Amino acid sequence: MHAAIEVSALEKTYASGFTALKPLDLAIRRGEIFALLGPNGAGKTTLISIICGIVNPSAGRVLVEGHDILLEPRKTRSLIGLVPQELTTDAFETVWDTVSFSRGLFGKRADPAHIERVLRDLSLWEKRDSKILSLSGGMKRRVLIAKALSHEPQILFLDEPTAGVDVELRRDMWSLVRRLRDEGVTIILTTHYIQEAEEMADRVGVINRGELILVEEKAELMRKLGRKRLVLQLQERLAAIPPSVARENLELAGGGAELVYTYDAKAGRTGITALLGDLAAAGIRFTDLRTEQSSLEDIFVDLVRRAA
Incomplete structure (x- = not known):
């Protein structure tokens, strides 16, 4: 199967001398849900930040749908949607304006029909004219996902997408993620809720102290190590x-x-x-x-x- 993301000999050492990633190789298949697990400080966020073009690698190569992230940064970033852990936007903007603005940042033409579809999928349609500051924590989490989907990315990174949300919202998000996967979107999920990875992932990668210690089909992993x-x-x-x-x-x-x-x-x-x-x-x-x-x-x- 074609790789949506190919990581080769990727390393990251910060100016302080701290090595966040040791030489790392990873291929994430197109159209799969890949769960990246690891304790705090394991290197998950550094790896994601490099792939998304937020942090520069010290060595190695990353291809996104065949495009080099360093040689074609605009192209690769346009292919990626990133759902961070926290919402950083103008609290006085409306949900509609916030999501529409995110689409415009990627040079996409206005598409009200697409924005409406995204908001409806995330049960945000009734809140489209509400200001961000008036939303509950769960609704703000939905806005994060809507912003990431506004420009129709082929790859979606979910960094702790259900942290602090209730069970019902978590299940709604799981359903949406599966639907996106069925539509061909590649999903990379980092989570502290192991149940989330067990419920959703096709494959699992475990990272610890900057090293990728295992990548395995979830079912095979359960069979071999369970x-x-x-x-x-x-x-x-x-x-x-x-x-x-x-x-x-x-x-x-x-x-x-x-x-x-x-x-x-x-x-x-x-x-x-x-x-x-x-x-x-x-x-x-x-x-x-x-x-x-x-x-x-x-x-x-x-x-x-x-x-x-």
């Missing part, structure tokens, strides 16, 4: 696990009322079958069982801990 747990509700409590049953990743829980077996995709059926056979041979019976799977958040925390 661990499962088999929880057996015992008929009678155990004071300890009998030696004939004991094995790695098997432990007592619930005051001896549960046996918990943690396994990965490779161990899977073989490990469970062997465990159940050993339990039957030892006369240990259970009344119920359930399985649990680690979330993307569990995987993310584990990856960052290992990298540290």
Whole structure:
């Protein structure tokens, strides 16, 4: 699939000597939702700022739809919509004027029909004549997205798009983002809400201390690194696990009322079958069982801990 963004050997060291990005390679496919995860200070904002032409790289190359960001800055910036974390605009402007002005900044002809469509998609139409200062925090967040979509970008960066908004608004934004993706817009999402990445992303990248430590299809990442747990509700409590049953990743829980077996995709059926056979041979019976799977958040925390 054609890459919307190609990053090659990208580095950034600030004048203070701090290295925000170590040599980094990344290709983001056209029409995908790519979630970029990382702790505070990991390099997410620096990477986005370079691609968007806000910060100059120290070394390396970035292509946006085949155009070099340093050789064709106006062209590449016109292809990108950026939703920052905070709204910086005249508080006394109306929603309509703010969004229309953003379109004009990119040299686009006035298109009231497009602005109306964007505002309606974001449930802002009824607020089109309201001044920015009168809006709630959630509505201001919607205005940020409307401004980024005003010039019809092919690539959309969402930097913490749902920080501080309620659950209903978050779901509305998820629906809009999916619709944009279906229309061919490439979405790059940074978020502290791991559930958001798990819900929306096609692929996930994890960055830590300026290094990209993993890029993987979300489903494949969950399959390869996600661990499962088999929880057996015992008929009678155990004071300890009998030696004939004991094995790695098997432990007592619930005051001896549960046996918990943690396994990965490779161990899977073989490990469970062997465990159940050993339990039957030892006369240990259970009344119920359930399985649990680690979330993307569990995987993310584990990856960052290992990298540290």
